[in-house]
Amino acid sequence: MRNIFSEDHRAGTVFIIVGLALAAALAWQGTASPQFVLFSILQYFATVAPVALGLGLTMIAREFDLSVGSVMSLAGCIAASIGAADPVTGAVAGILGGLGIGLLQGLIITGLGLSSISVSLGVLMTAAGLAYIVTGNLTVSLDRPELSAAINAPILAIFSWRSLLAIACVAVSAVIFRWTRVGVDLVATGSDRAAARTAGVRTERIVVAVFTLSGGLAAASGVLLSYGLSVASPSGLTDVLVPAISAAIIGGVSLAGGRGSPMGIAFGTLILCLLNAGLNALGISPTAQQVILSAVLFAVAITAAPRFHRLLAR
Amino acid sequence: MSVASEISPSPVQSAKERRMTIPSPPTLAKLLAAALLVGLALSTPGFLSRPSLTALANAMSLVGCVALAMTFVTLGGNIMSFSLGATASVTGIIFMALLGHGFVVAALAAVFAGIVITALQGAIIGALRANPIIVSLAAYALLIGLTQIVVGPKMDAPNLDYQFLKGRIGGIPISFLVFAGAAVLAQLVVTFTRFGHELLLVGSNARAAEAAGIHVTRVTVLAYALAGALTAIGGILIASRFGSADMQTARGFEYTAIAAVLIGGTAIGGGRGSMIQTFIGMAAIAVINALALLQGFSMEFQRLTIGLAVLAVVILQGLGRRN
Secondary structure, three states: OOOOOOHHHHHHHHHHHHHHHHHHHHHHHOOOOHHHHHHHHHHHHHHHHHHHHHHHHHHHOOOOOOOHHHHHHHHHHHHHHHHOOOHHHHHHHHHHHHHHHHHHHHHHHHHHOOOHHHHHHHHHHHHHHHHHHHHOOOOEEOOOHHHHHHHHOOEOOOEOHHHHHHHHHHHHHHHHHHHOHHHHHHHHHHHOHHHHHHOOOOHHHHHHHHHHHHHHHHHHHHHHHHHHHOEEOOOOOOOOHHHHHHHHHHOOOOOOOOOOOHHHHHHHHHHHHHHHHHHHHOOOOHHHHHHHHHHHHHHHHHHOOOOHHHHHHO | OHHHHHHOOOHHHHHHHOOOOOOHHHHHHHHHHHHHHHHHHHHOOOOOOHHHHHHHHHHHHHHHHHHHHHHHHHHOOOOOOOOHHHHHHHHHHHHHHOHHHOHHHHHHHHHHHHHHHHHHHHHHHHHHOOOHHHHHHHHHHHHHHHHHHHOOOEEEOOOOHHHHHHOEEOOEEHHHHHHHHHHHHHHHHHHHOHHHHHHHHHHHOHHHHHHOOOOHHHHHHHHHHHHHHHHHHHHHHHHHHHOEEEOOOOOOHHHHHHHHHHHOOOOOOOOOOOHHHHHHHHHHHHHHHHHHHHOOOOHHHHHHHHHHHHHHHHHHHHHHHHO
16 A cells, blocks of 8 residues: 555545545445445455456556456356356366466466567457357356355355455465565566566566466456356456456556555555445446446546646646 | 576567567468468368358458557557447447438448547547556446447437448448458558658657657547547448447457457557558458358357467567567
């Protein structure tokens, strides 16, 4: 969170204010019990946070993983196809698939010195194709109502297994980022790669690790989502990208690399979740919510642009 | 790990290597792929029949216009736009909504709307140097949401004024003639106008182009405006094909379009490529799809094949740059 209030992220503060205002509106409305509101906020958090975390970590390393959306749906499809017979194997297969795709992607990017946007664009389309093949272009349903009920059942009133796992992902990566050399190396890789390499940082290893993690986290989110919903479908490529990118940038990750932290990304996701919950409480239709969320991303894209502040200064 | 760091060159090294341009692996791969496609096409029974070729020409012209639009975006160094498929849908809906006022009015309005939608993004990207991927993703989501609120699920044609677009001249589908004509015109713009030269310069190095006195913002806005016009032409063709317009028919067109651009050999980083190459890339994709269909492969394999082809092209382009 250390960068969120820094000068070049004034946008972040604006969104915090908007988020808190909506939270106030939510409390004012008071139709649902506070526990339930917190629970539903955390459920949305569980879907977006791992994806935003993976994508955000690649952005800190000054790379960009476009493929998270399709890796998420591919892992969900794999898990749902296998998981009907054996949920554990399904989950493991889905997550391993995501890790494998991420590892391969990282190796291609660092091994050949390619731009990550172009490689992950190719991976996005390939993984989407794989998802269509796994499911045979159909929506796969998992006939295990007890499993999805267990995954989404409230624990301690506001948590569920799904949200606890997402929180655990964030916590583990935050600890690693904050208390080990990996965090420093990651930021160094993102801010000045040549200097970092001269200083002895194994930048290739960092980039490969970050992409592997990004694939694994997206896959985990996809597996849990499809288990929670009891269905998986191969479509929906870019739908998770919009909230994930918004969350990462609101949370203080810079597109220029070298800035941001797991806690910041989690915080950004939480603000988006609050916004979502506030809009829900105000009774705004899902379509209008989509418009508002994409307008948020538009605002994020504009305020994060390199020349935005020059425009204001004029 | 030491092995991996030996394989990957430092930026200084790769810049040095770039001077020696003998892109033999990509050229070889391209020739091989082309030979393979032609061989498969000739050996597949029914491929060269008239209905099959007509279907092929029809199939490639709809996405093809969007692919030409994408080429303007890619050439200018902005990689790709995620909003072109949604723009095609929206312009198709506008075309159908205004068809009651006559074909010309409806078509002009659709093209104008396409230009406004994309030129606005171009202005944000050009003037603020905003990230083109993120801006276009936001525009994609915004377009889909807004259209759902304003229009509803579907817009049917009020009359049959559009029907002539489904016809043929001398056995060739009109939509294909429109696509081919658009490709030639767009190529003329890139090759023979000052804007075209500036676009390639901005695409290869925006900072250097700016230092050389090129108005980067204006070039970017113009490139996006042209992309919008071409996308709208695609949208009109799509709406005419189906006799109605909604947000679903052109869904995902941006992926096929960028695939056509890359398979054609336009550099993903911008600055190098052409409309004719995109035309060839589009034809290759259409041939792959038609062959897969004739050989009895399902739709799903087409997606995977095209995804793998894009991945292969990206990797080969990187290898070619290094050699």
